Amino acid sequence: MTQKIRIIVHGVLALAIIAGGAAGYLLLKSVRQAPGRQEVQPPLPIVRTVPVSIGELDMTLSGEGTVRPLAEVQLVPQVSGRVVEVSPDLVNGGSFEKGELMLRIEDADYEIAVTQARAGLQEARSNYQSAVEDSAAAVSEWQNLHPDTPPPPLVAKKPQLEAARAQLEAQRAGLEKARLDLARTRIYAPFDCRVSSEQVDEGQYIAPGQALATVYATAAVEIVVPMESSALQWFDVPGFTTEHKQGSPAAVTAGTAGVKIKRNGRVVRAQGKIDENTRMVSVVIRVDDPFATNPPLAPGQFAEVAISGRNIRDAAIIPRAALRDQDTVWAVDPKENRLYIRKIDLAYLDSRGAVVRSGLNSGEHVAVSVLKAVTDGMKVQNVETGRKDTP
Numbered sequence: 001m002t003q004k005i006r007i008i009v010h011g012v013l014a015l016a017i018i019a020g021g022a023a024g025y026l027l028l029k030s031v032r033q034a035p036g037r038q039e040v041q042p043p044l045p046i047v048r049t050v051p052v053s054i055g056e057l058d059m060t061l062s063g064e065g066t067v068r069p070l071a072e073v074q075l076v077p078q079v080s081g082r083v084v085e086v087s088p089d090l091v092n093g094g095s096f097e098k099g100e101l102m103l104r105i106e107d108a109d110y111e112i113a114v115t116q117a118r119a120g121l122q123e124a125r126s127n128y129q130s131a132v133e134d135s136a137a138a139v140s141e142w143q144n145l146h147p148d149t150p151p152p153p154l155v156a157k158k159p160q161l162e163a164a165r166a167q168l169e170a171q172r173a174g175l176e177k178a179r180l181d182l183a184r185t186r187i188y189a190p191f192d193c194r195v196s197s198e199q200v201d202e203g204q205y206i207a208p209g210q211a212l213a214t215v216y217a218t219a220a221v222e223i224v225v226p227m228e229s230s231a232l233q234w235f236d237v238p239g240f241t242t243e244h245k246q247g248s249p250a251a252v253t254a255g256t257a258g259v260k261i262k263r264n265g266r267v268v269r270a271q272g273k274i275d276e277n278t279r280m281v282s283v284v285i286r287v288d289d290p291f292a293t294n295p296p297l298a299p300g301q302f303a304e305v306a307i308s309g310r311n312i313r314d315a316a317i318i319p320r321a322a323l324r325d326q327d328t329v330w331a332v333d334p335k336e337n338r339l340y341i342r343k344i345d346l347a348y349l350d351s352r353g354a355v356v357r358s359g360l361n362s363g364e365h366v367a368v369s370v371l372k373a374v375t376d377g378m379k380v381q382n383v384e385t386g387r388k389d390t391p
Contacts, residue, residue: 044337044379044380044381045371045378045380045381046369046380046381046383047330047332047339047367047369047371047380047381047382047383048367048368048369048383048384048385049332049334049365049366049367049368049382049383049384049385050318050319050322050365050366050368050384050385051334051363051364051365051384052316052318052331052360052361052362052363052364052365052366053316053317053362054314054315054316054360054361054362055314055315055316056311056312056313056314056315057311057312057315057316057317057355058308058309058311059234059235059308059309059310059311059312059347059348059350059355060306060307060308060309060350060351060352061227061231061234061235061306061307061309061348061350062304062305062306062307062350062351063225063226063227063283063304063305063307064225064302064303064304064305065223065224065225065226065285065302065303065305066223066224066300066301066302066303067221067222067223067254067290067297067298067299067300067301067302067303068221068222068223068224068299068300069216069217069221069222069299070216070217070219070220070221070222070286071191071216071217072196072214072215072216072217073190073214073215073216074211074212074213074214075102075187075211075212075213075214075215076208076209076210076211076212077105077184077187077206077207077208077209077210077212078181078184078208079105079110079181079184079185079208080105080205080206080207080208081105081106081107081109081110081185081205081206082105082106082203082204082205082206083103083104083105083106083200083201083202083203083204083205083206084104084105084106084202084203085101085103085104085202086102086103086200086201086202087100087101087102087103089102089195090102090103090195090198090200090213091195091198092195092196092197092198093194093195094194094195095192095193095194095195095218095291096189096192096193096194096195096215097189097192098189098190098191098192098193099188099189100188100189101186101187101188102187102188102189102213103186103187103200103212104185104186104187105184105185105186105187105206106185107182107185107186110178110181110182110185111182113178113181113182114175114178114179114182116178117171117174117175117177117178117179118175120171120174120175121168121171121172121174121175123171124164124167124168124170124171124172125168125171127164127167127168128161128164128165128167128168130164131157131160131161131163131164131165132161132164134157134160135156135157135158135160135161138151138155138156138157139151139155139156142155142156187212189215190215191217191219192217192218192219193215193216193217193218194215194216194218194291195213195214195215196214196215196216196299197213197214198212198213198214199211199212199213200212200213216299218289218290218291219288219289220286220287220288220289220290221286221287221290221297221298221299222268222284222285222286222287223252223265223284223285223287223303223305224271224282224283224284224285225282225283225284225285225305226275226278226280226281226282226283227280227281227282227283228279228280228281229274229279229280229281230348231348232270232281232283234309234310234347234348235247235248235267235307235308235309235310236248236267237267237269237270237283238267238268238269239269239270240269240270240281246266247266247267247268247269248266248267248307248308248309249264249265249266249267249307249308250264250265250266250267250285250305250306250307250308251263251264251265251305251306251308252264252265252285252287252297252303252304252305253303253304253305253306254297254301254302254303254304255301256295256298256301257295259295261293261295261296261297263287263290263293263297264287265285265286265287265288265305266285266286267283267284267285267307268284268285268286269283269284270282270283270284271283271284283307285305285307312347312355312357314357314358315347315355315356315357316355316356316360316362317352317353317354317355317356318353318354318356318360318366319353319354319366319368320349320353320354321368322354322366322367322368323346323354326346327343327344327345327346328341328342328343328344329342329344329356329359329360329366329367330342330366330367330371330374331360331361331364331365331366331367332364332365332366332367332380332382333364333365334363334364334365334382334384337379337380337381337382338377338378338379338380339367339374339376339377339378339379339380340376340377341374341376342359342360343359344356344357344358344359344360345357345358345359365382365384368385
């Protein structure tokens with residue numbers, strides 16, 4: 001086969017291949033069917049939820065404050081003089097029982113004053129007795145001369161008698177004052193107390209009104225707890241929410257010396273004014289006999305208070321994260337996996353969470369996670385967190 005013939009054959013084959021490919025392409029194009037349109041389902045939003053439990057709830061309202069003494073006074077002398085005796089317990093942190101001697105002032109001058117006052121009183125008695133006898137004699141003499149006419153006051157020596165009587169009363173008062181000054185040279189504990197500061201030493205000269213020490217009563221302590229006004233509807237505050245003298249019980253917890261102190265107290269009153277800036281009401285909790293245990297519940301400590309309030313029927317506790325605008329939650333039906341926007345009646349927020357009086361049903365869940373867009377009745381993927389707050 002010549003070169004020319006080979007070229008012609010190769011050309012014919014190439015044309016045949018190209019023509020076959022074109023024919024195949026046209027055939028496939030003619031029989032191909034357009035694929036159907038398929039709808040892609042978007043994934044359901046995942047919602048973390050907490051189950052709801054309905055039941056009777058004992059309200060517990062929490063607060064905190066500083067322990068302070070029920071009574072705190074400064075000891076000041078009413079007489080002057082040199083201090084000749086100081087109790088060894090009259091130091092910062094010392095304690096006294098009511099009526100126990102705390103210090104003594106030199107009393108020699110005051111004993112002399114009592115003796116002088118007693119002598120003056122005796123002289124005044126004698127003068128008064130003489131004035132009485134002189135008056136009686138003058139009246140008798142006048143009646144002998146003028147039996148039908150009463151004697152004038154000057155004749156009866158009434159001014160002299162009144163002056164003598166007044167002098168007698170003055171001397172009696174003077175003696176009483178001298179005795180009081182003598183008694184005041186001894187300063188006793190006004191009540192069972194502890195010393196918080198002292199500024200006196202033996203040999204020191206002191207004057208009336210000078211501060212010698214500061215003491216506070218140990219019979220009871222108080223904790224002032226600021227609370228929202230709406231919280232006071234759930235417990236008894238004598239003179240504020242109830243006419244009863246006895247308020248709601250409270251548990252007081254404080255820590256000192258590495259020990260947790262737990263004591264029982266009671267609401268005794270609310271302070272006289274509501275705070276103008278915060279509108280908070282300061283509730284006073286009293287704890288009796290704070291030094292009955294070691295370590296004691298001492299003034300100055302920070303304390304946490306849990307007040308036992310009233311019962312609520314058919315209530316639920318849910319996490320605070322479940323609240324939307326304070327009065328709305330996202331309730332999730334765990335069977336249908338649908339989310340519903342639900343209005344609730346919020347009673348109070350405490351350390352356990354949000355206390356709901358109505359608006360939820362037992363067996364429902366509440367969403368604690370956040371979604372960008374929510375519609376009432378939307379389908380969701382419910383993921384239970386496992387937390388269960390029960391009343």
